[in-house]
Amino acid sequence: MSLMDRSEPIPSDWDRRGLPAWTYQSAALFALEREHLFLTHWQVAGHANDIPNPGDWISFDLLGERALVVRGQDGQPRAFMNLCRHRGARVVDGVSGSCRGALVCPFHGWVYNLDGSLRGAARPETFGPGFDKAKFGLKPVELQVFGGFLFLRFRPGPQPDVAALLAPYAADFVSNRAETLLPAQACSWTTELPVNWKSVRDVDNEGYHVPLAHPALQDLYGRDYRDIYLPDGLHVSYGFFGDRAGRRWSVQRYVKHAPEQPHLPPHLRRTWAYYGLFPNTVFAFTPEGAQYYHDLPVDPGCTKLTGRQYRYPNESRQMRLARYLAARIDRETSAEDQQLSIWSNESMRSEGFEGFHLSDLEWGLRRHHDQLRHLLPVMRQDLAPPEGEMAQRNDELICQSK
Numbered sequence: 076m077s078l079m080d081r082s083e084p085i086p087s088d089w090d091r092r093g094l095p096a097w098t099y100q101s102a103a104l105f106a107l108e109r110e111h112l113f114l115t116h117w118q119v120a121g122h123a124n125d126i127p128n129p130g131d132w133i134s135f136d137l138l139g140e141r142a143l144v145v146r147g148q149d150g151q152p153r154a155f156m157n158l159c160r161h162r163g164a165r166v167v168d169g170v171s172g173s174c175r176g177a178l179v180c181p182f183h184g185w186v187y188n189l190d191g192s193l194r195g196a197a198r199p200e201t202f203g204p205g206f207d208k209a210k211f212g213l214k215p216v217e218l219q220v221f222g223g224f225l226f227l228r229f230r231p232g233p234q235p236d237v238a239a240l241l242a243p244y245a246a247d248f249v250s251n252r253a254e255t256l257l258p259a260q261a262c263s264w265t266t267e268l269p270v271n272w273k274s275v276r277d278v279d280n281e282g283y284h285v286p287l288a289h290p291a292l293q294d295l296y297g298r299d300y301r302d303i304y305l306p307d308g309l310h311v312s313y314g315f316f317g318d319r320a321g322r323r324w325s326v327q328r329y330v331k332h333a334p335e336q337p338h339l340p341p342h343l344r345r346t347w348a349y350y351g352l353f354p355n356t357v358f359a360f361t362p363e364g365a366q367y368y369h370d371l372p373v374d375p376g377c378t379k380l381t382g383r384q385y386r387y388p389n390e391s392r393q394m395r396l397a398r399y400l401a402a403r404i405d406r407e408t409s410a411e412d413q414q415l416s417i418w419s420n421e422s423m424r425s426e427g428f429e430g431f432h433l434s435d436l437e438w439g440l441r442r443h444h445d446q447l448r449h450l451l452p453v454m455r456q457d458l459a460p461p462e463g464e465m466a467q468r469n470d471e472l473i474c475q476s477k
Contacts (some may be wrong), residue, residue, distance in 0.1 A: 078243065078311050082303040085438045093431030094444050098454050099271040099423040103465035105375040107451055109138045112354055115232025117240070119356050119367050120144050120225045123152060124257050125171065129189060132178075133171045133225075137371055140229045142169050142216045145178065146190040154218035154227045155191050159183075160211040170263055178213075187213055222253035222359070233450070244350050244358075245304050250340055251348075251360045256385035258365065259398070265381040268413055270420035272372040273447075275380065276355060278415045279370075280443045282312060283436035288411055291404045294326045296347060302439055307446060310351040310439050310445050317345040325407075329400035334393055336362050345399075354385060361398040363387070366405075373382055376420075380413070410445070452476060 081306075086377040098104055121144065132145040134157055141157040143166065158164050164182035169361040177194055178187040191213035199206060218227045219237040220415045222245075226237045234240055236279065240246075268275065278284070282302050286293050297315030302309040321327045336344060350358045357371040368382030386398060422428045435443055452472035453465060460468040 078247070078303050078305065078371070079301065079313070081243070081305060083305065085304075085435050086097060089438075089441070091275070091431070091433040091441075093433060093440065094273065094447065094454055095430065095457050095459075096423040096428055097220055097459035099273055099420060100375060101459055101462065101465065102375050103462040104451070104453065105271075107453070107466060107469055108372070112447075112452055113372065114140060114229040115239055116234055116354055117226045117228050117352065119218075119352070119358075119369065120154070120227050122258070122385060123225060124385075125225075125262075126152060127385070128173070130174045131176065132167055134167060135227065138373075139227070139335065141165065142227055142229070143178075144218065144225055144227065145174075145189055148176070149190075150219070150360075152218065152225060153189075153191060154216035154225075156216060158214065159185055160193065160213065161185050161196065166213065169234065173283075176396075185346070191215060203293060204294060207320065222248035224253070228343050234437040240307065240308075241350075241352070243309055244311075246346065247311075247343065247350070247360070250338070250343055251365065252387065253360075254339070254364055255388055257388055259386045260383040263381070264382045264384075265379060265429055266346055266413075267373070268378050268380060270378055270416050271375055271423070272355065272370045273291055274420035274423070275370040275412075275416045276377055276443055277419055277440055278322045278412050279357065280310070280351070280439040281437040281449035282439075283434050288415060289408050291407050293418065294321045294323045295329070295404065302436075304442060306439065308353045308442060310442070312351075313342070314351040316343060316347065322403055323355065323399050325403045329397060332393055332397045334362050334391070334397060351434075352435070353443070361397075362387040363390075363394040363397060363401065380409075 118137060121133045125133050126146040128142060129146050129148045132143050135142045137163060142154050143157040144152055144154045146152050159165060159166050159180040159182060161180065161183055164180055166178050166180050166187065186194040188194050193208045193211045198201065216227050216229060218225060221237045221241050282300055285300060286297055296316040299315035301313045305311065317330055321330050344362065350362045356367060358367045364386050366382055366384040371381060373379055373380045387394065451469055453460065453469035
């Protein structure tokens with residue numbers, strides 16, 4: 076059964092309201108989101124091929140917590156808190172890098188093996204006779220791999236193992252040869268928006284806006300776009316292209332040069348496919364490459380948009396050209412979505428805003444809001460509780476629902 080055959084039906088009569096405006100502004104609610112949503116849910120940190128050799132590492136920071144993923148001498152990737160056990164300095168600094176056989180804290184020179192164990196502290200005699208190296212290894216962070224992608228979470232949470240969670244995506248990831256992906260040149264990107272993270276997700280979780288807001292995407296696949304809603308909050312979007320050449324320069328040439336990949340099943344051969352992971356991550360596959368992007372909250376009014384782009388091994392000139400053209404289309408689309416996110420977030424502060432009234436084509440947005448309400452039932456309140464009572468009120472509502 077294909078993913079399209081498994082799509083959940085949209086109810087004929089449903090509550091078309093979204094989250095109340097106060098949930099996009101409250102610092103107390105943001106603190107609850109940090110504790111019960113972001114630190115307890117799987118986040119993608121990169122791909123196994125971002126760290127191909129022992130000693131290669133990538134970092135991942137989120138809401139005051141910071142992690143590193145390093146490939147060990149045994150070839151296994153492991154995740155640790157990016158905190159020296161001496162004074163808490165960053166053991167590695169930057170987005171990615173490589174070390175020769177050990178991680179060395181730049182503050183006082185504590186040396187860690189690639190399996191996280193402490194090899195040695197500088198001037199160990201100054202720590203007294205009871206100093207035990209075995210007690211001062213880097214703190215591990217939970218890490219799992221799916222389709223070659225590296226997933227971590229800072230605390231145990233409600234989601235199952237990644238393989239079980241993303242099992243509906245497995246066939247498409249295998250067809251796209253996700254495990255073989257290699258980082259593209261200058262693969263990582265980052266920008267910041269002065270918005271609450273939910274405003275970014277609200278734009279990205281529905282296709283109703285594509286025809287007017289995204290001329291390039293409409294030109295590419297607007298006639299044959301499908302949103303597919305799967306159990307457990309999973310959400311897939313397929314944009315099928317190639318039925319016409321397109322009118323825009325990038326679209327015309329992309330349709331002409333997009334490679335025919337015989338190993339792909341028919342539903343993926345001329346398709347831009349997007350696979351969502353709650354609460355804030357999307358994987359995108361096209362015939363010539365792939366990327367993931369996610370929205371990392373910084374504070375209630377600031378969100379970091381970031382992601383990584385990938386290519387396939389033995390990339391042909393045609394595939395490289397198609398990937399360049401796809402990136403042009405995608406940059407234009409991203410800029411449009413960023414402006415929409417700013418406008419959407421601005422409305423949450425207006426006295427004239429009376430709330431959402433959603434179309435059936437925005438069912439994905441409603442499902443996202445329902446998942447948030449389930450985890451943080453205080454979001455069901457039309458009026459904001461006092462900031463100092465937010466956590467208590469949320470706990471009371473959780474108890475009432477049991």
